[in-house]
Amino acid sequence: MNGFRVDAAICLMLLSLLFTACGQEKTPTPPPPDANPEVDIIPEPIEGADRPQLTVAISVDIAPYVMKNAKTGIEVDIATQALPSYQLNFVQMPYEKLQSAVAENQADMALGVQKFKDVEGIFYSDNFIDFVNSAITKKSAGLKIETVADLADHKVLTWQDAYLELGPEFKKLFSPDSPQRKNYVEVADQSDQVRQFWEAKDAVIVIDRSIFNAISQSTGHQLDEVEYHALFPEATYFKANFEEPDVRDAFNAGLKKLCESGEYAKLLKKYKIDLPSTICDSKPKP
Template sequence: MQNKSLKKLLLLAILFGYASFAVSAKPSNSMGLKVAIEKDAPPYVDNRAKRGLEVDVILKSLPGYSITFIQLGWGKIPDAMDRGIANAEANSIKHDDPDKYYYSSYYIGFVNYAISHKGKGYKIDSVDDLVGHDLIVWKNAHLVLGPEFKRLFSPDASGRKNYVETQNSKDQVLEFWNNPDSIIIIDKSIFMNFSIIEGHSMNKVDIHKIFLPVTKFKMAFKGEKARDDFNKGLALLCSKGEYANMLKEYGVPKKANVCP
């Protein structure tokens, strides 16, 4: 009888040990992240942030974390941590007090073009040629599209006369198709996706070959450890060639590759 009792106690101890290990193997609360990210903009963010290139890069760079995406307009992402609704921000533009947060390596790039309605005959050979047109961009685009664009289209600059900023990519594309005189500055992959969804053909537009920089973004984190873990995971995606494979999977040009 004594031996049977000892065996039962030993079995219970083993089972308790396995249960404790299983619990400890799950991400703790400190490994949970609420990430403020833009509203759907395929192929980068799609299906309410359940898939897309940008979503996949974030998830695969932080495999040990439990991540919840909070979708916001572009203008509302930069203060999501200040407002306490997130502890990480995608597409980060540095805050007024950058020392409060931890910034990652560049993790995503958007390949931008100036696009107009076919048949308008607009001569757009430089950023200067955009001045005077009905220009449709995203919120705070002047901060990331290069020094010449910033000079001409910052708030109170001369080029802002016919300048429209939208809060998400879908509204930006819809605004373009509703205004036959407009020019849109946008990532070509995003423009194609939303235009096709709305029943428009790329044969109805002209793509102007002016130099616009690939806009590369960092993540901003409230905690240093999460930032460091993200950078390590991102570096691994790059070194294994997985980042390049994801670009192919989502039909994003090689030019958007942020890997060193």
């Protein structure tokens, strides 16, 4: 009898514990009325992932136009703001290759090109940026540079294909078959161009003033050590070119909006670019 009572007591204790545990189980929260438990939750789309992608050829870094591996710079900002409906993927290359990047299917568009002639299937934008080029010398060299002809007997450091872009006199003086070509050096990387100028004793550098100033100051040189010689046209204008005419049209429309809103002027101020005129001025551009 005593053994039976003990067994019964134990059974009652176990039953009590079992009912207590069952009572503590949480009742599952029912799904909301619209939920379908068999369907996975779709993540939010990545910003910009639904925009058409464009591969954009752009120059190697030349402050203040292109900087930090084409992450910033006025050319990057202009293109990005002029084409907000597209995702732009920048690919850097030397200036000489920019001219043919679209024609050779290396890019959908290229920034900083000039239209030397019509090319079938290539569509050119309006002017989107302008450079003010000068011949620059060191005051210590004491060079007298008043005309383009005065460059003939000096070492001239400039960018690729510059002889095509700085007027007929400069072209004649430094064309490939000219005897003065021996003094003429085209440098693909304009940071290297500026470096060579500062290392040389009496070279003349032909370059956009904003590029020269930015690179020189970033490398510790003083601008009061040089002279600027205004030998060339007021400005050299550059375009973008495209594989598709509708993208070109969207770019032109975006440029117009940047001008009308004042954003273009703000970008010039942001990057400390001082120009006698800009693409936003009403006078016609070449």
